[in-house]
Amino acid sequence: MPETHVPSTATSDPLRILITGSAGFVGSHLVERFLNEGHTVIGVDNYISGQVSNTDLFREHPRFTFIEADVSHGIPYTGDKLDWVMHFASPASPPHYQQFPVETLMVGAQGTQNGLELAHAHGAGFFLASTSEVYGDPLVHPQPETYWGNVNPIGVRSCYDEAKRYAEAITMAYHRSRGVNTRIIRIFNTYGPRMRPDDGRVITNFVHQALRGEPLTVYGDGSQTRSFQYIDDLVEGISRLMMVKYHEPVNLGNDEEFTMLQLIEILRDVLQKPLHHDFHLLPSDDPVKRRPCLMRRREVIGEFLAKPLNSGIENMIGDLNN
Amino acid sequence: MPETHVPSTATSDPLRILITGSAGFVGSHLVERFLNEGHTVIGVDNYISGQVSNTDLFREHPRFTFIEADVSHGIPYTGDKLDWVMHFASPASPPHYQQFPVETLMVGAQGTQNGLELAHAHGAGFFLASTSEVYGDPLVHPQPETYWGNVNPIGVRSCYDEAKRYAEAITMAYHRSRGVNTRIIRIFNTYGPRMRPDDGRVITNFVHQALRGEPLTVYGDGSQTRSFQYIDDLVEGISRLMMVKYHEPVNLGNDEEFTMLQLIEILRDVLQKPLHHDFHLLPSDDPVKRRPCLMRRREVIGEFLAKPLNSGIENMIGDLNN
Numbered sequence A, B: 001m002p003e004t005h006v007p008s009t010a011t012s013d014p015l016r017i018l019i020t021g022s023a024g025f026v027g028s029h030l031v032e033r034f035l036n037e038g039h040t041v042i043g044v045d046n047y048i049s050g051q052v053s054n055t056d057l058f059r060e061h062p063r064f065t066f067i068e069a070d071v072s073h074g075i076p077y078t079g080d081k082l083d084w085v086m087h088f089a090s091p092a093s094p095p096h097y098q099q100f101p102v103e104t105l106m107v108g109a110q111g112t113q114n115g116l117e118l119a120h121a122h123g124a125g126f127f128l129a130s131t132s133e134v135y136g137d138p139l140v141h142p143q144p145e146t147y148w149g150n151v152n153p154i155g156v157r158s159c160y161d162e163a164k165r166y167a168e169a170i171t172m173a174y175h176r177s178r179g180v181n182t183r184i185i186r187i188f189n190t191y192g193p194r195m196r197p198d199d200g201r202v203i204t205n206f207v208h209q210a211l212r213g214e215p216l217t218v219y220g221d222g223s224q225t226r227s228f229q230y231i232d233d234l235v236e237g238i239s240r241l242m243m244v245k246y247h248e249p250v251n252l253g254n255d256e257e258f259t260m261l262q263l264i265e266i267l268r269d270v271l272q273k274p275l276h277h278d279f280h281l282l283p284s285d286d287p288v289k290r291r292p293c294l295m296r297r298r299e300v301i302g303e304f305l306a307k308p309l310n311s312g313i314e315n316m317i318g319d320l321n322n
Helices: A025-036 A054-055 A094-099 A102-120 A157-180 A202-211 A231-241 A260-271 A297-299 A308-320 B025-037 B052-056 B094-099 B100-121 B158-178 B202-211 B231-241 B260-271 B295-301 B309-321
Strands: A016-021 A040-045 A064-068 A084-086 A126-132 A182-187 A216-219 A225-227 A249-252 A258-259 A278-280 B016-020 B042-045 B064-068 B083-085 B125-131 B184-186 B216-221 B225-227 B249-252 B258-260 B277-280
Touching: A016 A025, A016 A102, A016 B083, A025 A054, A025 A231, A040 B042, A084 A102, A094 A102, A094 A157, A102 A126, A102 A157, A102 B100, A102 B158, A126 A157, A157 A182, A157 B064, A157 B100, A157 B158, A202 A260, A202 A308, A225 A260, A225 B216, A231 A249, A231 A297, A249 A297, A258 A260, A260 A308, A297 B042, B016 B025, B016 B100, B025 B052, B025 B231, B083 B100, B094 B100, B094 B158, B100 B125, B100 B158, B100 B216, B125 B158, B184 B231, B202 B216, B202 B260, B202 B309, B216 B260, B225 B260, B231 B249, B231 B295, B249 B295, B258 B260, B260 B309
Parallel strands: A016 A040, A016 A084, A040 A064, A084 A126, A126 A182, A182 A249, A216 A278, B016 B042, B016 B083, B042 B064, B083 B125, B125 B184, B184 B249, B216 B277
Antiparallel strands: A225 A258, B225 B258
8 A cells, every 4th residue: 555656664764663552543553564664663552542452463573662651651761762752642532531531631741741752852753643633523624734623621522632732732842942853643533453342433333233233323313424544544644744844733534424324335235244223312422523624635745545445344344353 | 809798718717728820920919818818828839930029028927838849840748738729830921931832831731730639639629720812812702611712722822822721621620530629710811010020911011111211012003902800800709719619610801991002091191191102013923802701700709890900000000119
């Protein structure tokens, strides 16, 4: 999938990269890609929402080191000079961050700052995983990076949304006042192998219900839409952005939308078996619909051939069946 | 000014109150009021924007203790059980917080959390000084507390605005998940004795220029409006809110607006001397106009008799001439 004519970590000299949240869904895919490309990776996680099995995948790899630590309290790295500090640690799904509100706030503030300080000390780049949730309940569709968002600062989701907005603000402060070479991405809905089964988002729920032979839970009438970015496309965007000096936030996501009923059709085709679904009342905190404006992504890191939803779901299910 | 029929700290049993930012403009007025009412006060400041002269005012008072500390790194208090932790530490005027962006972000995150932890450990109330800046460049006028704001998360002011939004989010998280008895106020433009002469806001600029006999600097055509809350009115609101169990944010400000040219008229009347002014180009980062919706304040803590602007300015000048 990496296109060789576009600069990315695939064509870079070997790098030494520290990744916080390395045992998380996105973090573990970054570890995999960077190791495959010949880079050296230091993974850090405290397993508050990451999974030990994601560390086990790489534990024997000669260029992988793992540090079990809560990065909100410091990043105990004492090794050779780093080229990149990538801050991907945080509970990211609503059930997780609402279970750990204070920890989520801390990893956005102290965790981000500890990463920035480490990057500054090493003269390394700092890469922040922010989120489409900084747009909150958007009043503008689709959302360009210049949209300032509509977030309730005191709502039950604010522990995540405000933590990420703060993380962006402190990243820009270190860039402006201390010269750190920073990147910020706003990640939209992403799926793929190694998502936690209890992630709580529709694609995981559907896949696991289908595999268990249960009826799929459809909220409302199933006509609401979501967009889904396959994990490899996100990782490709990250890898390219590392090679471009661009410090403002960049949206990474997929702007093709599917209704819940279309998603069920696709899942039925992939599994080649009949699927049933039940309609349930739309919960009051149904996730807000967001759709990325991807103009800046195209300008900054070039065109993408996004993986089609059916083949992404195929990969996800193939991984579960292994 | 305290009305005896409205509950406030004026009629409360003696309290032990720790105030961060005690050497700041607002902090020092809180110290003064609480000492006058018979309470015990522990002041904490690191003088990043507070003034030593504000500590000197109370240094000899038998019920006042001062701790010089940066609350972002911890609050080294080991004394008797506290009734209140009041977090008023932060650079608050644009020239100050833009000079100290990282420190401003930290006192909003780590500083607030250290205060919440201290309050939790003592079973004390926690009082957060938030700001009208959480509304950013508002699209709704006047601003009720239910308005979510319009803040640029990566702008040069975001070090203050996002720090305060984060502070509100973590205060609500400690309230919801750890049961801390919290209060949040959003302070609008406030003036009075002991503001820093280099505060940078119009009322301080005008007063000091007038006293030096210089022409007053008017940006634009002077028709833009501001509202000004006298410090004692803010302190009265704080004192009342401490006695009411209300955990959502409350706006504290004055909703009467004056043009810059009206402000000059008032200053001329107070000083009883002719004043001259020069017109200058409106700077690109001219402070955004905000006006508080005060309905919630009235509902939660009752009516106010706000001090008129001319007599507030009189007090401010009287203090400077002492």
